[in-house]
Amino acid sequence: MAPSPPTPSPFFDPGTHSAPNSLGIIQLRRDHLIPTVLSSTADADYKEGKVENTRFGSFPHSTLIKQPWGSQVLASVVDTGSRSSKSKKRKRGPTEEGRDAPVPESSEVRGDVVKAETASSGFAHLIPPSPETWTLCLPHRTQVVYTPDYSYILQRLRVRPGDHIIEAGAGSGSFTHAAVRAIFNGYPSGEYQPNDLNGTDYGIEPDSAERQKGFKQYGGVYSFEYHAPRAKQLETEIEEHGLSALVTVTNRDVYQDGFCLPSDGRNDQGPNANAIFLDLPAPWLALKHLARSPPSAAVLKSVTASSDPSTPDAEASVMPQLATEVFRSPLNPNKPVHICTFSPCIEQVTKTVSAMRSLGWLEIDMVEIMSKRLEVRRERIGLQEEGLRNANPNAATVVEAVQRLRDVEERAKVFHGLQKEKQEEVMRRAEAKKRGEQLLANTAEGEERTRAKFEGLPPSKLDRLERAKKDLQIRELFKEGRLVHRTEPELKTHTSYLVFATLPREWNEADEETARKRWG
Helix, strand or coil, X not given: CCCCCXXXXXXXXXXXXXXXXXXXXXXXXXXXXXXXXXXXXXXXXXXXXXXXXXXXXXXXXXXXXXXXXXXXXXXXXXXXXXXXXCCCCCCCCCCCCCCCCCCCCCCCEECCEECCEEEXXXXXXXXXXXXXXXXXXXXXXXXXXXXXXXXXXXXXXXXCCCXXXXXXXCCCCHHHXXXXXXXXXXXXXXXXXXXXXXXXXXXXCCCXXXXXXXXXXXXXXXXXXXXXXXXXXXXXXXXXXXXXXCEEEEECCHHHHCCCCCCCCCCCCCCCECEEEECCCCHHHCHHXXXXXCCCHHHHHHHHHHCCCCCHHXXXXXXXXXXXXXXXXXXXXXXXXXXXXXECCHHXXXXXXXXXXXXXXXXXXXXXXXXXXXXXXXXXXXXXXXXXXXXXXXXXXXXXXXXXXXXHHHHHHHHHHHHHHHHHHHHHHHHHHHCCCCCXXXXXXXXXXXXXXXXXXXXXXXXXXXXXXXXXXXXXHXXXXXXXXXXXXXXXXXXXXXXXXEECCCCCHHHHHHHXXXXX
C-alpha cells in the first residue's frame, strides 16, 4: 500500500492565510526579513504568547496567525521589561501570609494567551515563505548562494520537475530550497508511471526488475554536508519546512565516500542524478565518484597529478578503494548529466577543468555572475514640491532661487515694519500712562491694517503647504519629473566562478537499434 502524501510544504502551497506551526516571514523593510514558525501556544516569558521583538515594535504570534498573506500587521504593546520568568515578581494573595498566591488571569484571555493591545505606531508585513525570501533571512552558517546565482545555475543545469539533483556542500541550505522547488512535481508514492520524467528521451522504459523495485518518477534533492552540526541543522530545517519527503541530507565526506546512498529498498540505484552542483573547496577531488563506470588507474593518476599537491594521501587512499570495491554510479544511466562547480578562486577552476577533461566531461564552460539591482524612479526637483514625499523641495534653477529670496525679503520687510509699529504703540501707551491718560485699544482696526499690508505679498510657507496639498489631488506625479535609475551600492551575490560541463550518456549497439526502430 502506497504511503499517504505528507502535508504540503508552505514553500509549495502556503494557502491564502497563515496557519499555526507553519513558517512565516515578517518583512520589516525590503531586505530586512525575519523568519519564524508561528505558534499559538502560551509562552513562559510573555502573557501574549510567543512574541517577535523588532526595531519597529513587538509582534505577538496571536496577531500573525490566520492573517491573509501580504497583510500589514500593526505592532502591539508588550511588556518586554519582564520578559524573563525568573525576574517576575510574584504577587501575594490577601488571605495568605508568607506564601505566594496565584494571580488571577486577565479577562481578555483566549485559552492561555492574553489578547495583545495594538500599539500607537509600528507595523510589518506578513509574507509566505519562498526560496527567495528564505535566502534573505536564513541563519547564516556558511556563505550563501544568492538568488542571481542559483537561478542561473538551475537554468544551465536544465533542472525540471521530476529530476534528481546532487548537492555537495549544503552549508546554510539556500540552494537546497531553490532546487527542491525546481524538481517538485508531487510527493513520492512508490508507484511506477510509464510517462516518467526520469525515463530516457529515446523511449526506453525500465525493465521488469526496475518496476518491482519501484522506479523513481518523482523529483529529489540529495544534499551532502561534511560538517556534522551543519548537516544536523539543515535536516531540522528541512523537517520543519515540510520538505523531508523530497530532500535527503547526508553527513559525509564526498571526497572519500562518494555520493551513493546505502541500499534500503528505495535507493538501490543511488541518487540516479542528472544534475550536480558542487560547492566544495576542492571539487576536482569529488569528480572521480561522478562517473558511469570506474575510472582507470591512468585516469586517476592524471587527476591526482593535476590536483593539489598538499592532498596526496587522500588520493592514494581512494585509488585502491575504487579498484577493490564494486563501483556504483550515482548518475542517471539513461540521460546526459549536467554539472556546475562553484569556486571563488581561478586556481580552483584550473584544477577542476583539468580533472573534468581527464574524466570525459564535455562542453566545459566558465561563467562569472556580477548582479546588480537597479532602482528606477522619477526625480522631481523644485520649490513646488515643498511638503511632498519622495521629492527634492529645492530650487531647480537660479531664477527660481532668486525669486524665492525676493519673496522672503519682501515679507520680512513688511513683518519688521509691523513689529516696529507695535513697539511704538507700546511706548506711546507707556508715556500716556505716566501722564495719567488712558488710550482705548482698537483691536479690529489693527488687525485690518495688518491684513491690508500683507495683501498682494507672496504666500507664506503655511499657505504654500496647503496649496501643495490641494494641487496634489489633481497632479499626475507619475508623469512629472525626470526618469532616473541608480544601482544598489552593494552586490548581494558572490564574486565566484561557475564551471559548467556535460557528461553524455553511454550508448551501445542495443540503444542504437532501439532508437532506430522507434525513430526510423
